[in-house]
Amino acid sequence: MADNSRESSRVKGAALVEMRNVVIDGYSGETWHPIVKGIDLTLKRGEVLGLIGESGAGKSTLGLASMGYARPGCRITSGSITFDGIDLTKASKAEKRALWGSRIAYVAQSAAAAFNPAHRLMDQTVETAVTHAVMERGKAEADAKDLFGRLQLPNPGSIGHRFPHQVSGGQLQRAMTAMAMSCRPDLIIFDEPTTALDVTTQVEVLAAMRNIVEQFNTAAIYITHDLAVVAQMAHRIMVLRHGKLVEESETRQMLKSPKEEYTKSLWAVRALAKDESANDDVALEVRHVDAAYGNGFKVLDDVSIRVPRGRTVAVVGESGSGKSTTARVITGLLPPTKGEILFNGKALPPRLQDRDRDTLRRIQMIYQSADTALNPRQKVRDIIGRPLEFYLGLTGEKKDKRIEELLNAIELNGSYADRLPSELSGGQKQRVSIARALAAEPELIICDEVTSALDQIVQEEILHLLMRLQKDTNVTYLFITHDIATVRAIADEIVVMNKGKVVQQGLKSKVLNPPFPAYTELLLSSVPQMDPDWLTGLLAKRKAAT
């Protein structure tokens, strides 16, 4: 191969990337302000470095800077970035372009958005190698097939002839890793590569990526907000916050004894737990419901769920399992084709339009993304005030007083009433969504992935708030999520769904402990653990089982 000389020069342990006191500015609100505030980073050949932190910590910006790139609206203001002896801050565009793709590769979060839907996978996988004249087309294709095989893609010989939409999300993410690997780069930057994937798919992708990086002794920067994932992948971890380094150490060391308070608080989220309690008084019952979308595609198949009053029932499943559709059926947005829904023992009219205002008031919904769930042109006062006025007929001073009470209940205060959603942080927006639901004084709140768009620490705060509100008002939650850690934290009962069917429903202790139905077993075992040997152990166990 043409890159033989380079392969031999890959001595493990030699420094590959050195960043000294790097400062990166971002442009927003018509001024420049620092996003990364003077960080040192050293990466040796063959080493995998994990960058973790909340959104806005500067981890992606720092990761991209290691290839000498700043996103539009960002600029590298000071510091030095050296890649294999080349100063990237001084390198010309042409010099950098020669490095990118061939010696430094990037794997993005959304493979679906990164692939061109109009070209076959093979054409896109070999493109970099051919344009950088690393290999000829024929050789590159043979090599890509080899990579597909190493990444455990099915039918490595022919999968390259497919178009991006003809393979699954997990397969696409692996194809992108193959694309990044095509020139045998010295450095790969993985930017949240598994965040958009389901847990069961994530396991395969993580294993494939870890394998290939090891095989070629490639250095990698792995960016994620998920500690358990980074524990499987990285040799060393850097914790970032507000553009500064909080803590840096070897993975095992950091998991065993984190030093800084902030790092510890990242660990603490997973420790949140609630004792389950049973209740025979059923608030909502979904009975043998089938549902289909307009084209006749059946998405729910004989779904039955019982939701006891004042308790939290968590509905878990992967994307496409029908959990969000169940919520749409309960709210009346999608009338079922078969079956019925009982609320307080009485059948609910299947269509939203046929339900009276008081029934609507009793069932409220909180959405995954507060960004799209709050009207950007309405002030917090109007958002929370509308249900008060609409359902309870409150006006004037009474309404203002109640708005203030609600803001206090969600741990904000009256001064937030006149803000627009754009003037709130992600967690605050989600709190306002909760207040809007609470304002109606509902009996049941459907929470659709309410924490999955939030950072770990904010997640914990929101979950605490929801639990406290349940204690205060005895409201019932139907909590839809794909995150098992959240379920452990707050659920009384769990419903496991797969492919439109209910696999299992029962108390938390029953569902989370053996004996498991096959799907529950697969789902639970795929959730990454904080143990750095978890992935290795799991793969060995699964291999032994087959």
Added chain:
Amino acid sequence: MSSPTQDIRTMRAKRGFLGDSWALLKTAPLSAWFGMIVILIYGICAIFAPLIAPFGEAEVVGKAYEQSTALHWFGTDQIGRDVFTRVIFGARNTIGIALTTTLISFAIGGTLGVYAAVTRGWIDQIVSRVVDALMSIPVLIFALMLLAVFGKYLINLVLIIAVLDSTRVFRLARNVSLSVAVMDYVEAAKLRGEGLIWVVFREILPNVLPPLVAEFGLRFCFVFLTISALSFLGVGIQPPTADWGSMVAESKTLITYGRVQPLIPAGAIALLTVAVNFVVDWFLHKTSGLKD
């Protein structure tokens, strides 16, 4: 990253509406300033026409086709009315009628467009196909035909152009609303049990306003040009009302004698169109979030 942006945002919120507007104006390019000043002058002329103009709108003050003098700056027209006076009154009539027409077309097209986007289904289908059919016929020819059928009264002129123009507004309003109508907050409002009026006017309309405002400026130009064109053809605004389009028509033969008189109302039309376009360009650039 979140904390400094937060501060800036709160600061900006405290500066108030006037401060905001001034800060925005300071960033306006020269072309936009030119446009705004021109529009302001036209506006003053239109509102205070009787105070500014030296003579009455239809007052005969001299001989026909006089050259420009100290008394009659732009000369006189075919029956001896002061052209300068008529240009000023023309601003009032032409702009006023164009503005009314545009407002009506936005009321029809905007409301129907947002409504179609929210409800979808067969209503959307029917309205959209009717709009497609109307748009396939050239506006000027269609307007000429309809004016011939209904008679060339001012009210007919306004309504016909408003309806024909509302098809364009409908398309834009429907398209921008479609992307807003799928937002969770719209679904939340429907789940709350809100009626259609609330959803359209409180949830969707405020979010699609910027492109509609920009379109308003552009549509105003087109309406204004269409009315002027119809007046030039003799079926628009009728004498003795002063109007730029008909003024060009009445004095057009003078151009063969080397007189500039017909160019004055024509220039007034052109200048306003250019000015409005400058302002709209800047506004669109601003709201689309494009960086230079």
